[in-house]
Amino acid sequence: MTTPSAARLTREYPARYRLEGARCLACGEILYPRRLVCPACGAREFAVHRLSSHGVVKTFTVIHVAGSAFKHQVPYILAVVALEGGGTLTCELTDLVDQQPEIGMPVELQFRRIQEDGEAGVIAYGHKAVPR
Amino acid sequence: MTVGIVGYGSYIPRRRIRLGDIAKVWGADENAFERGLELHEKSVPARDEDTITMSTTAARRALMRAGIDPARIGAVYIGSESHPYAVKPSGTVVAEAIGATPDVHCADLEFACKAGSEGMFIASALVRAGEVEYALAIGADTSQGAPGDALEYSTAAGAAAFIFGRENLLATLDAQTSFMTDTPDFWRREYMHYPRHAARFTGEPAYFKHTKGAALALMAKVGATPQDFTFAVFHQPNGKFPMRVGRELGFSRQQMLAGWLSPWLGNTYSGASPMGLTAILDVARPGDRILMVSFGSGAGSDGFIWTVTERIREVQALAPTTRTQLDERKLYVDYGMYAKLRGKIRMGE
Ligand SMILES: [Zn+2]
Secondary structure, eight states: OOOOOHHHHHHTHHHHHHOEEEEETTTOOEESSOOSSOTTTOOOOEEEEEOOSEEEEEEEEEESSOOGGGGGGOSEEEEEEEETTSOEEEEEEOOOOSOOOOTTOEEEEEEEEEEEOTTTSOEEEEEEEEEO | OOOEEEEEEEEOOSEEEEHHHHHHHHTOOHHHHHTTSOOOEEEEOOTTOOHHHHHHHHHHHHHHHHOOOGGGEEEEEEEOSOOSOSSSOHHHHHHHHHTOOSSOEEEEEOBTBTHHHHHHHHHHHHHHHTSOSEEEEEEEEEOOOOTTSGGGGTBOEEEEEEEEESSSOSEEEEEEEEEEEEEOSEEOOTTOSSOEEOGGGGIIIIIIHHHHHHHHHHHHHHTOOGGGOSEEEEOOSSSHHHHHHHHHHTOOHHHHHTTOOHHHHOBOGGGHHHHHHHHHHHHOOTTOEEEEEOOBTEEEEEEEEEEEOTTHHHHGGGSOOHHHHHHSSOEEOOHHHHHHHTTOSOOOO
8 A cells, every 4th residue: 555645635634634525405315525516416515615624434344455655554453433513534543541442432533643654754644533 | 911820721641650660670778759859750651642642631721711713712722841743833732623623823832831931921922012912821841850860750741731812811920020040950851862960950049049030020020919819829840839839938838839749640741830820810809819930941931910709609619620630530550550651661563
């Protein structure tokens, strides 16, 4: 697995850094990341919607065999987080203290390092979920 | 014109290592650190935590307490000696992540452990001058000591953020001062992984001389004595130094307890006295006066006097308190995991 290019990272800053998604002006569906067409109603007009940083774990899986970039981080948990006010985010669930991951667990999204392109490359930042 | 703090926030990583677990590896005397320096454990950043991530979380918490639109922040200063990039500011990432870009002035500051308070000094002055409406200053570090070196027992991770403004203040800034001389007590040359220090030279002619110099100049400026303050907080390279300098200046242990984090946190460098200030603001009441003095090797101290306002009661519970983060939900790691997290293990190609 390779790190996204610096150009792609920059384009994705609003979504990656500020959790900016889209709210469909026709039906109110929250999309993250944003899309050109609303999958719920087919409309094409959206307003910027900033996701809440609070949510609950909708589902999760534990990764024991990872790609080369993450092979030394195993085991780690990938979770789908349903956010308050709409929208879902797939991200790592980390910093569990004496607890097992479970569906319904209240979490908070925190800004973390997601990946780095070796010792000399650009560092990709984004969000991970931690227990609230 | 009155300026002061409109929002503050802190961040402490959840991982900790007990000093006994470090001492065991190097055959050192645990008691020398426990009793001699009043250090018990320290925070450890995870692989995905650095000065940028901790600064962002601390800044977001400051925004929760400030209740302002981040686009109105006109300056972002991050003081640290562990910026993730050697060239490329940390501040650009943090400003982008909190939504302060693009109409914002930004600089990363360095001055050993006082880089955080330098940002506070500049941010408050810009707001006072009317150049910007709000200014954000952050002190954050994930510092490292060489394996087995005395510094390895204290270097920790944490961040504190303050938003300065002119209205809706939770604490007014009554005076600030700086006290500095050229003192080679601690340094790190470019490309060197770990810093070097002139062992005994770090105490009396460096830390004590400058913290006292700044504290005395500051109190003289406003005609105050130690009895006029409810709280005092000094830079905390270990548990012992801040208590000693406070005592020698005439402050009681009681005045210093609220901001004294180092025994269980370690030395968060640029974050140290700023984080102590956040812990004080978490428990302060309207009318309380606070004296804060930082220290950075090289060497110098910045000093500030704050008076807490009525608004403090409305904001204290709006974000996690510093003591909660320090005392609760800790995740202990052993030395092996610590060495992995801190990148001290040589990896295969
Ligand atoms: Zn729709």
